[in-house]
Amino acid sequence: MRVFYHFEFSRRSLVAALAILVPVMVACPGAWAQTDPLPSWNDTTSKQAIVEFVQATTKEGSRTFVPPEERIATFDQDGTLWVEHPIYSQVVYCLERVPDLVKAKPELKDVEPFKTVMSRDREAIAKLPMHDLEKILAATLTGMTVDEFQGQVSKWIASARDPRWKRPYTDLTYQPMQEVLKFLRANGYRTYIVTGGGQDFVRVYAESTYGIPPEQVVGTIGSTTYSYDKDGNPILTKEPKLLLNDNDAGKPEGIHLMIGRRPVFAAGNSTGDQQMIEYTEAGEGPRFGMLILHDDAEREYAYGPANGLPDTKVGTFTQELYDEAMKNGWIVVSMKKDWKRIFSFEP
Template structure:
């Protein structure tokens, strides 16, 4: 009776103040339990097949009366990161980090200024840097991301994210996340799913910010794994040191391998954006029951970038597009499916 009396009072006050229409809405929300919970969970998505597929999948797999119901312990969703949840073009963010670290290293070791590929990076020649072969990139990664403790690397990455700015938008790289994908992650978690990163990026690099940027804890990050070595510091305290030795290349077939190694369950939903995610989507689809496989297609040159088969970064080949259509994977069009791309857009 108290709630009814309160609602009646709202109506009376609204009539007196000339705010009847707006307070009717408030009163209804107060009077009808669950109405607020039914708000659109994906407000940055345009209505269309992609959004409908996500909502239908969540409703189906969390409905205990549906034959495709998925028990909470099996609700696993995996996400690639670069190009799927934040900007990767024209250079991967981790590569930008490593290039910036070269300058710091050169101050500590001046001899690097005359040694390739460090000399190339320090020159600032964008064309030459873009043309660096994989062997040289591996040297740069090895020099900038190993030889320190795990904690030291985490601190360096976090400090860089606080200060570095993207050249196009002049914003922190942590701000260049895709708002629609943040909403998907939150929607899945609100319905009992665990969200994991399964990324080609270095595992400890992504772990440094996954919690603060995406609300994904470090133990739910599966990435390209480098070795660590146990030892003791000068004070006799145990430590782990990053080593330049590859344990897992978490790209292509390495993604299902990493999922099995680190998660131990086959995902029921997987999100990617390039040929490097194909095997993860195939592995996900091979399970029984309802499955959701989605690929982000970068086709919005105005708000972000448009690239595909010819790009060395985030390659989305014609063969991948054909496979997506044949196997009923959902291709997300940035241009058509997303109302806004970044959290800071109006």
């Protein structure tokens, strides 16, 4: 049964109502206009492409409609969602864990590369070869229970500060990318982090920082061993045995292993993300590939070496990758041109 409600307004009550509503309408025009889902983006083709893709894939009845269960979006973390220069935050964590490690194992004090780290000689530390860094990572990321590791990372992430901005690393997420994550989720997409960083490391803060739960973090992962502590409680201990290197070709392998669906949307910033985007784009139907180009030395950092930017070993974006993106129609986001602001704490 249809019910009609009838209201009678006197002229005086109508005028009174308008007197209240008009100032609100003037002060809050967004209440009457459609809210911009990406307010930290400039009105460029990159922003337009993101908005149009989401609209096209979520409009029922359209040829480009993607069913909700297939709306998978994957994001690299370092350099895509937060700052990765001058060195990955997880490497900083490992270096800062060395003093505690040496305190627990004094015999390491005079053993390289721990001796160099304990010297606090930044130039010497920066010159450590990869095999020495791997020793440090193995020593600081394994040998403890999963719960102990989570506690150590939680404590560090709450207290550590980036040397340039003097802020927690979790403050250094890119506001424009946070908006993309929220925009996608608001339209039925599930967002995943697919990172070359440690899976257990990123899972500690992913939900509070990005709104991405730990089960939606895919990363480099080592093995664990099931056993019992002295009180008979079951525990998992982190072992120095690599199960998945979630970088380069490891990213699509990790996606298949951990997610089980090919992404529709993928974003990265370096050669380590190339295969993830290629894998995403190879699927049927609408696909979206995006790369972040760090070309704003004033507000963040500038590195490539694509487009003549300074070369780097951290987050390398080669000219070959740039050319492939242009050829395949991937979106290359210029931090300098496409983003109004980079961090949430900017005015």
